[in-house]
Amino acid sequence: MKIKRQKTAKKLLAFYKYNYGFREPFQILLDGTFCQAALKNKIQIKEQMPKYLMGGVQLCTTSCVLKELQSLGKELYGAKLIAQRFQTRNCSHLKKPVGAKMCLLSMVENNNPHHYFVATQDQDLSVKIKKIPGVPLMYIVQNTMVLEKPSSQSIAQQQSLQSNQFVPVYQQETIQQLKEEQGLVKEPRRKKRKRKGGPNPLSCLKKKVRPPQQPSKEKRRRRARKKMRITESSVKVESTM
Template sequence: MKITRQKHVKKHLSFYRNNFRFREPYQVLLDGTFCQAALRNKIQIKEQMPKYFTGDVQLCTSHCVLKELESLGKELYGAKLVAQRFQVRNCAHFKSPVSGSACLLSLAADGNAHHYFIATQDQELANKVKKRAGIPLLFIIQNTIVLDKPSPKSLAHVQASQASQLVPEHEKQNLEHLKDEQGVAQVPERRGRKRKGVSGPNPLSCLKRKRKNPTQAAEPAPDQKKRKRKRNRKKALEKDALKTA
């Protein structure tokens, strides 16, 4: 199972590196539920997270997450101590804190420009993360840290970007003129190179042969020339014989 788990995390990390430009050190935002689950399952996050990623990891949280854990009382005091060991990212709610889930979503907004992973056990937060492209999700299952597979939203975003790269620039400029009645741009089909079919006969070979001019006399064959010479010589000998007689 450990080998299969390592294959899965390598595959998912490769997807985010190639399509969303994630790089080491990987930045992981943790909420209170994840810290509480790690404490309950005796998971040393600082030690096990880099081993799971097989690379450098920066563990971080926010002021809102710490305030939320503090407000929940003694039951989550241990989770608060765990979260305080991580880097605290500045958020826009310093003066008026919001819930930890809302804060983490705001930090990963605008296309997740800082390439955050979100680690949570909150199912509602996880569902919201899956509706955004390019935000990897981490959770704990059976005493193990798990990187969730890419969401359908992330896969659809990658497919759309790859399809747009296949359309030539001059066709992209004409998409505005190809919108249907509902306002949806129709991408024209890309025509491939025309194959050469079976070529026909040479048109010059189909022309009729030119007939010779009948007024021009045909040149006699060599045998005919020799016969004429013999006849002329025979006539000349007959004339000489008549003269001598």
């Protein structure tokens, strides 16, 4: 089951790499709900996240998330301790802190220019994140971390850019280079040249002339007996006449 989940994650990561230019180390924005779920399910985020995404990661949060966890008191004290271990990214709410939900949405607005992943258990936040194309969403289900499939907005944007005339030249080169590095570009098969076929060498062989076989002694005896019978029968016929 673990191998199957990693294969699925690899395919989903390939989508974001080729279409939105994601690179390692992946930047994961975590909120308090994700840290609390990891604490309850005994998930070591720092150890398991790189293994699941099969690459380097940078776990980070914002000052608004930390202040919200602090204001919620003892119930989320453990989640606050976990979040404090991560890098704190500067948001635009240093003077006037806002809720974690609004803060994370502001970090990925305008098509997620800094290529953040968002890790949350907040359903309302997840719905709003899916409306922004090019934002990978992560959550915890049954003691395991899960990378959500690309949203319909992300797929629709990618499909609209499939035609080369709408894709910038630098983006085409980046996508092509990534595909070559991952070995996903298949070399065109070379057509086999048809060689001019000559005559079948077996048909050109001369027929072997077999020497005439002499009858065996037994066959000679049979022939002699047959002749004798014929002559005797003819003599009897003449005598009767």
